[in-house]
Amino acid sequence: MQTFFDKYLPWFILREIPFLGNTLYKKLIDRFQSPETVLTVSKAELESVGKISTKTLYGLLHHKLFMDQAQIELEQIFKSHIHIITLNDAFYPALLKQIQDPPPFLTYYGTLDKESPCVSIVGSRTATSYGLSTAENLSFKLASKGFQIVSGLARGIDAMAHKGALRAKGKTIAVLGSGLKKIYPKENESLFHEIAETGTIFSEFKVNADPIPGHFPVRNRIIAGLSCGSVVVEAAKRSGSLITARLASEYNREVFAVPGSIKSRKSEGTHALLKQGAKLVETEMDIIDELHQFIHEKKETLPQVPLESPASGSYPRRFQDRPRILNFLEPYPVHIDIIIEKSGMKSSEVASQLLDLELEGLVNHHQGNCYSISEDYH
Numbered sequence: 001m002q003t004f005f006d007k008y009l010p011w012f013i014l015r016e017i018p019f020l021g022n023t024l025y026k027k028l029i030d031r032f033q034s035p036e037t038v039l040t041v042s043k044a045e046l047e048s049v050g051k052i053s054t055k056t057l058y059g060l061l062h063h064k065l066f067m068d069q070a071q072i073e074l075e076q077i078f079k080s081h082i083h084i085i086t087l088n089d090a091f092y093p094a095l096l097k098q099i100q101d102p103p104p105f106l107t108y109y110g111t112l113d114k115e116s117p118c119v120s121i122v123g124s125r126t127a128t129s130y131g132l133s134t135a136e137n138l139s140f141k142l143a144s145k146g147f148q149i150v151s152g153l154a155r156g157i158d159a160m161a162h163k164g165a166l167r168a169k170g171k172t173i174a175v176l177g178s179g180l181k182k183i184y185p186k187e188n189e190s191l192f193h194e195i196a197e198t199g200t201i202f203s204e205f206k207v208n209a210d211p212i213p214g215h216f217p218v219r220n221r222i223i224a225g226l227s228c229g230s231v232v233v234e235a236a237k238r239s240g241s242l243i244t245a246r247l248a249s250e251y252n253r254e255v256f257a258v259p260g261s262i263k264s265r266k267s268e269g270t271h272a273l274l275k276q277g278a279k280l281v282e283t284e285m286d287i288i289d290e291l292h293q294f295i296h297e298k299k300e301t302l303p304q305v306p307l308e309s310p311a312s313g314s315y316p317r318r319f320q321d322r323p324r325i326l327n328f329l330e331p332y333p334v335h336i337d338i339i340i341e342k343s344g345m346k347s348s349e350v351a352s353q354l355l356d357l358e359l360e361g362l363v364n365h366h367q368g369n370c371y372s373i374s375e376d377y378h
Contacts, residue, residue, distance in 0.1 A: 005074060008084055009067075010035035011105050012074050016066035017059035022101035024052065029087055029104065039063050076207050082107050082180055093118075096225040099251055103204035103222065107180055109196040113148060113171055117294035119287065120150040120223045120248075122241040123157030123233035124266050129366050130332055131157055131234035131266060133374070134258055136164040138231065141284035143170025146295055148199070150175065150226050152219060153188055157233050157241075162195055173226065176203040177219040178211035220244040228294045229254035231281060235269030242269050245278065254290050256281045261332055325353045326373060329363065333370035 014025060014035050028038045031049050038046075038060070046052060046060055059066065077084065085092050086105040091112045096102050121139055123131055135157045139149045143165035151158040153174040165172035174195050178184045180203050183192050195201055202222065205215060220240060224230055224247035232255075235241040245255050257278040260267025274280055281287060288295070328334070328342045340350050354371055357363035364372045 004078060005071075008074055008086075008105075009070055010039055011084075011086055012070035013063050013066050014038060015104065016069050017056060017063065019053050019056045020059065022103060024050075024056070025104045026087065026100075026102060034088065035104075073206055076181075077107060080181065080207065082109060082207065084108075085112065090114075093226050095228065095253075096222065099221065099225040101221070102225065106202050106204055106222075107207065108200055108202045109180060110198070110200040112200060116146055116148045116171060117291065118148045118150045118173065118227045119291065120227040120230040120244065121157065121161035121233060122151055122220075122223065122230065122244050123235055124239065124241070125154050125156040125158075126266075127156040127160075127234045128260075128264065128266055129364065130260065130372070131258075132160045133364065135233045136160040136167070138233070138258075138281070138284055138287070139164025139172075140168045142287060143168035143172070145284070145288060146170075147291075148173055150223055152177065152216070152223060153184075153192065153195075153201075155185055155187060159188055159191060161233075162191060166194060166198070172199045174199070174201045175219055175222045175226070176201065176205070176211075177215040179203055179205045179207040179209035181207045182210055184211035216240055217243050221247050224248040224251060224253065227253060229256060229287060229291050231256040231258065231287060232270050232273055232278070233258045234260060234264075234266045235273075236265055237268045237272065239269045242273070245273055254279065256287055256290075323353055323357065325350060326357070326362070329371060329373040331372055333364075333366040333368075333372045336369045336371060339371065 014020060027049050029035065032038045032041060043057065043061060046057060084105055084107055087097065087102065091114050093114065119142055121135055123135060139161045143149050149161050149165035149170065149172040151161040151174060153159070153162065153176060162172045162174060172195055174192065180201065183189050192201060204222065217240065220243045224244050227248065230244055230248040230253060232241045232245050248255050255273065255278045257270040257273040258281045259274065260270060279286060279290060325339065325343055325345070328339045336350065340347050343350060354363055358365050362374050364374055366372065
């Protein structure tokens with residue numbers, strides 16, 4: 001019976017070969033079917049695959065020089081109860097396998113779900129309250145429809161996308177720009193463990209790899225590659241989220257963008273995407289309508305979690321007599337003084353109504369005594 005080390009050691013040895021990138025790695029596996037065979041073929045057979053640098057060719061022919069490094073890494077994975085999935089495994093994500101340079105193998109915590117389609121939701125690490133609530137709301141509704149939500153565990157939009165899926169009792173996938181033993185950012189450590197309980201945490205890096213800047217653009221190709229569509233919620237002109245969107249477009253996947261305020265620099269990147277042809281998102285249905293062919297009949301229905309139950313004695317969820325103050329609120333924060341001025345109401349009456357609506361979940365309270373209407377209000 002093939003042991004854990006017998007099965008995976010050849011894969012890890014190949015990763016240690018100098019200058020052996022993912023594109024060439026995939027070509028070698030496609031040509032010779034397994035890493036074991038790659039490590040045993042002749043120089044001429046290796047050269048038949050295509051252009052291989054002298055250093056890479058030497059490394060392949062003298063692969064035993066890299067065996068100790070590969071064994072050390074594999075032992076750490078084994079001791080940490082980390083799972084591995086390779087290009088040759090049936091459960092390797094099908095869409096990810098289609099890109100030119102898929103990871104030859106991924107390490108992961110959690111469980112794999114090959115049946116449910118994936119949608120990535122990405123955006124700014126320093127998002128506005130509008131962006132955060134939009135990401136969480138879209139994620140909740142898409143996860144409730146059976147989509148797995150893919151993001152990068154970063155602070156801001158990424159974290160809210162994961163949280164929205166978890167709130168819906170759905171599945172979410174986090175793709176790290178570090179090794180599985182180096183959770184980043186630290187503030188999302190509890191979120192990391194919560195995702196691992198019901199979803200998946202993926203990494204293609206060594207288990208103790210630090211979250212260095214160069215890892216994140218590399219990580220973004222996995223986010224785009226896993227997904228049938230990528231949604232950018234908020235992004236500045238120069239943003240890693242735009243890399244994800246560009247890659248999704250190159251992979252012939254759908255690209256979506258959420259419009260923001262024309263005064264907000266956080267939305268300059270999303271508006272640029274819209275100008276380039278990204279599909280505008282106002283509600284989750286804009287995404288579902290484009291990706292409906294990916295939705296399969298679910299084996300069990302995900303519970304529909306209520307947004308919030310109205311407090312006794314407060315306004316009903318769908319009331320006929322809409323409180324007048326809601327006419328002066330927008331999705332973007334408005335200062336209470338402006339609300340008082342526009343409504344012509346007494347400041348005490350405005351404050352009282354805002355508090356009631358905030359408790360009901362129809363209004364959001366922001367820093368600086370500003371208020372916005374909740375996206376959950378219809």
